[in-house]
Amino acid sequence: MSTYTLLGALEIGLIFSLVALGVYISFRLLRFPDLTVDGSFPLGGAVAATLIASGSDPFTATIAATVAGACAGFITGWLNVRLKIMDLLASILMMIALYSINLRIMGKPNVPLIAEPTVFNLLQPEMLVDYVFRPLLLVFVVLAVKLLLDGFFATQTGLAIRATGSNARMARAQGVNTGLAVLAGMALSNALVGLAGALFAQTQGGADISMGVGTIVIGLAAVIVGESLLPSRKLYLATLAVILGAIVYRFFIALALNSDFIGLQAQDLNLVTALLVTVALVLPRLRQRNAGKKGG
């Protein structure tokens, strides 16, 4: 594998680590199986690309994409909390709705960003080439997000959100408005995914309506890989694990796609991901069963 592919894998891995952090918040902290992600990722991309293409400042566009993601998550939460629609179904409804919304935002199936300014080429110093600078900038963004999240979940409000996911009945008995906590958590989760979508569109030369397909599986894969790499219940280690998981996962995907002897091609990506997640989900149970046999 060349340095170029390696840095490319790192770059995409870092972007998907934002998705993975979002998925960690919904699936693990809130225990809300949220598929909105498949819609909020392209939503972030669509909003950012459309705004930039129409002459907006890339920073404003990226912030707008993040806010759009937050709104999507908020609505999924609202469908569940207020309208009492089952969590998984609420997120599927939102995901489907976002497909149309994304097409409306872009006005066509894709918005290319070729000569337009992006947050990456605006900040890029002359001494660095773009494929080195992009992962470098992303490392800073991801670290900043991680530290902010660690800090937030240690505050009184953050603790209330974690308690809601862990034991909602107890949280209510302690005076936590659990409905509001779910809304806030879902908005935060999808804001990160929207941000990831915006950054993805700006590194990959545009937004495409199909860019969201399988995002949730990739995010979940990153969370699961991270948890098996670095199993810890401490939050600051768990967020680190999730980020590492996303990078390692992308690295292995790049390896698989670049090894001629396996014969995999880019279109096999989703199949490989599905297989990987299946294995990662089944492995711990098999290990447990074997341990149980030994013990008994």
Added chain:
Amino acid sequence: MLKAQDLRLTFNPGTPIETQALRGLSLEIPSGQFVTVIGSNGAGKSTFLNAVSGEQRVDSGSIEIDGIDMTRQPVWVRARHVARVFQDPLAGTCEDLTIEENMALAKMRGQRRGFSFAVKPALREAFREQIATLGLGLENRLSDRIGLLSGGQRQAVSLLMAALQPSRLLLLDEHTAALDPRTADFVIQLTARIVAEHKLTTMMVTHSMRQALDVGERTVMLHQGRVVLDVSGKEREGMDVHHLLEMFEKVRGEALDDDALLLG
């Protein structure tokens, strides 16, 4: 002060499995009083407790705490005035959070939660001192996940958590039922100590007649969703479990007679 008036609640109304859980239950508990509530299965003990805490909406009747009407308030609003310890030790604490995080959560019960850190050094020291009074050696395990503690330890911490923030009413829901006899005894003594220390208005639901007479200053018996016996003071002091059992049988007999009359 708790003032529950004419509470009525029917589960599955209009169906073959219709159950009248509360049938005009009224009870007043003056401030600072420790009341124990007993009754057989299906007497409405838990339903009554859930109605007071807000987990269960009543069909009619009213619930006031210190003169504030709570009948239509959700659980998290009532939590400002009501502290609660659950029957299941796993229900009252968050197993994924550490001991100190659980305590920090309870410390802010019913308060506005902001964006300052939940566990600050000064608070941690206060928690350490308070948890040391339990004598369980937990003072050095504040940053352990509470899921690692035993049921009895978690129940003891739950009790402590209930007293971290002043409350107008403490609800104890058979909180020793899931524990072994020795641990149950420890938790009941701890309960008496904490209630006395903080002069808490307390309602304790229990399945044990012995316990009902041993702690608190007043005992109420529920049967078929109503208060059928209410003893306190001198009358209660001289009472033993078999007195209570006799009274219980008598009440049940009368109830049976009622039914017999209706059926006849």
